[in-house]
Amino acid sequence: MPRPKKKRKVNNPPKMLGFKPFGIAFCETENIMMQYDEYETVKLVIYDDMPQDEAADKMEVSRPTLTRIYNSALKKIAQAFVEGKSIMIKGGNFEFEDDWYKCKKCFKLIMGIENHTKCGDCPSYNDDELVNLNK
Template sequence: MPRPRRRRRILGEPQVASFSPESSGSCARIEITLDEFEAIRLRDYHGIQQKKAAEIMGISQPTFHRALKSARSKVAEALVEGRPIILKGGDYIMDRRRYKCMDCQFEWISPGKSYEKCPDCGSENITSVSADTLPRAGRGPGRGFGAGRGAPRVCKCIECGYEAPKTPGIPCRTEKCPKCGAPMCGSD
């Protein structure tokens, strides 16, 4: 008898559950499971190495690689064939024990391990997020898990407090303050 499938830990449900090209017509939808979405979010969006991302999700690195490969294949198929993408389902759990980096605003799940540094930027300025401070899950605009989070709107200097509008697609931590040359961090 095979061993039971291990549930993958995800941060929460995505803010947007579907993507569709302007003229999708009656094309068949491509379904990406939430654990595949989490693999893409950790590896491709945040740039976390596979071994560390697998640890965050509570799965082995080969399992993480298979989920990531499957998700990338589905995204490529949707882009090439102009088909809509639906994010739903999968074998996952949403753990309420989390950490948050105060420098880059990255949040991650604690799979039974204590963290000293942010897996995204390496900062030691991290805090534990309790279940009481997390938003409740829901549906509809302006609600749901992760509503109001995401990319910061401004980058702020950690030394002098200088603020500049955030450039989409470029993490604040890669920017340097034009006044003092110190690293910038995301801020709302």
């Protein structure tokens, strides 16, 4: 029996739910699912310019595991780019380092319920308007 997969550490959720191409007729069913851990590898290795061994340590996975996740993410990005498909970011075997919430009205990211403050774009202010992203 294979051992259970270890959850990958993700520092924080992305600011967006994904990306859509423009300049072509768009169909809602034309999308590619990218998992949070795949997004995190691209962010760490390309955007943060972090060596893969350091990124693997940060995500608490082995270097070969990080490489597999990273290559999967790049393949999905290339497929979306070439085929004109959208990328949706959600799911996967991960856990955030902190408790993260998103406002249902303005989509603002909030680290920890104690940091929830009324923003200028929201007509109301209560904890019912928050979605827990850690679940």
